[in-house]
């Protein structure tokens with residue numbers, strides 16, 4: 001067991017024994033060696049389930065919303081992207097800071113789960129794409145901190161190498177080619193909503209896709225309904241997406257969802273200046289306030 005895991009378990013045990021929180025949310029080993037799903041620990045004797053390894057992908061801040069109406073505090077482990085998601089939820093007043101105990105854990109960059117499954121346990125498994133591009137591996141907010149922050153020069157190198165080339169490649173296509181590209185992707189969509197369910201930015205109490213009686217979206221699995229779903233979901237997380245890549249990771253049909261998210265991030269940066277969601281908790285949201293100097297090129 002690594003020192004980090006020992007420390008995780010020690011902190012979780014102490015929190016639960018002292019009754020500082022009624023549940024600690026971390027990661028545990030799943031049904032396969034390349035899966036480390038969320039763990040919800042509420043007894044000190046169960047902290048040994050907690051792990052920290054190359055597959056702790058789930059963004060745990062997502063689960064805080066399940067506890068907003070509960071008495072007492074919740075403790076969660078946060079890597080860089082989880083902490084950005086936490087800040088986003090705070091900005092939207094979806095959670096209260098003093099009801100959460102944050103245990104920060106700097107992230108070494110996780111491995112690609114699909115490649116792990118394909119290549120096997122002893123292979124040299126590449127990093128997940130989101131982690132190669134990550135610019136915030138260190139938790140931005142925490143009450144406890146485990147280990148040492150990832151060196152800032154590595155983080156700066158990732159910032160300089162910010163890569164929108166995949167988005168730019170799509171931008172060069174004609175409208176018909178773009179339609180064909182996205183139609184090919186989303187004709188495979190099952191509308192399982194796993195991408196929505198895992199997303200910490202999808203935090204509406206009533207989701208448009210669940211309002212079946214109003215009829216915003218039909219049940220039919222066809223190009224038109226699927227594209228409506230894809231575009232609406234992407235627009236609803238515009239300016240809120242913290243680039244944790246969870247939507248794309250969990251998609252059973254390998255739809256390149258991050259391409260849509262990144263397109264919106266790129267456009268927001270272009271129109272409103274550089275912006276990283278969930279970094280400055282007191283900052284203004286680019287799509288959340290009005291400024292007379294905002295471009296209005298469509299009017």
Ligand code: SF4
Nearest residue numbers: 080081107109131134
């Ligand atoms: S996006 Fe960054 S913080 Fe999140 S898992 Fe990857 S390297 Fe870690």
Ligand code: SF4
Nearest residue numbers: 189190192193195251
């Ligand atoms: S996870 Fe993939 S298949 Fe499921 S709704 Fe989202 S895009 Fe469609």
Ligand code: SF4
Nearest residue numbers: 199241242244245247
């Ligand atoms: S849209 Fe995807 S990348 Fe963005 S916050 Fe949601 S799950 Fe993470």
